[in-house]
Amino acid sequence: MADQSEPAGSKRRILEFLLANMGRIIDGEELRAVSGNASEWARRVRELRTEEGYQILTHRDRAELKPGQYLIETDKRLPAFARDISKETRAFVLERNGYTCQMCGLAAGDTDPFDPTRKVRLTMGHTIDKSKGGADTANNLRAICTNCNEGLQNSAPQKPDRLHLLTQLRRATIEDQLAALEWLERKFAKNRPKRQDG
Numbered sequence: 001m002a003d004q005s006e007p008a009g010s011k012r013r014i015l016e017f018l019l020a021n022m023g024r025i026i027d028g029e030e031l032r033a034v035s036g037n038a039s040e041w042a043r044r045v046r047e048l049r050t051e052e053g054y055q056i057l058t059h060r061d062r063a064e065l066k067p068g069q070y071l072i073e074t075d076k077r078l079p080a081f082a083r084d085i086s087k088e089t090r091a092f093v094l095e096r097n098g099y100t101c102q103m104c105g106l107a108a109g110d111t112d113p114f115d116p117t118r119k120v121r122l123t124m125g126h127t128i129d130k131s132k133g134g135a136d137t138a139n140n141l142r143a144i145c146t147n148c149n150e151g152l153q154n155s156a157p158q159k160p161d162r163l164h165l166l167t168q169l170r171r172a173t174i175e176d177q178l179a180a181l182e183w184l185e186r187k188f189a190k191n192r193p194k195r196q197d198g
């Protein structure tokens with residue numbers, strides 16, 4: 001028998017289940033179960049969408065879907081060019097956002113708080129959801145970690161106010177201050193915007 005956790009196997013099972021349930025709103029928990037409880041089932045769904053072009057809809061595409069629900073209405077696959085945001089747009093947005101999740105502040109390569117064996121991965125999030133007419137353009141996109149994108153992080157922490165941020169930095173160890181400096185230097189190496197408030 002095939003290993004239940006093998007990625008290709010769990011992806012096939014998810015796809016077969018989706019296609020057998022075309023037109024019915026499917027709960028993420030159902031997909032987790034058919035995947036053989038694969039820890040990365042949501043990633044497999046994303047791959048079916050972005051790499052194979054299956055039109056698996058989520059609440060970002062359809063207002064009637066709740067977070068965690070999926071719907072597939074056709075087994076037609078989108079051609080490769082129409083599947084996803086272009087590489088150039090993605091690179092531009094990641095660079096602009098300093099390779100940092102704009103909801104929770106984790107950066108690409110940080111330890112994943114939900115699974116310490118993994119690193120944080122960033123994906124493209126829409127500021128205005130596609131279900132509300134938002135486009136795949138750079139000004140409607142922002143870097144979001146996969147946890148925030150999947151709604152695992154229910155509430156984004158508040159943005160720290162400047163005084164709080166600076167007091168934290170001043171109290172930090174030299175090593176942590178240097179890490180912050182290096183991160184800022186990397187972030188603003190290519191372009192450093194003028195401050196808005198003088």
Ligand SMILES: [Zn+2]
Pocket residue numbers: 101102103104105106144145146147148149153
């Ligand atoms: Zn995040």
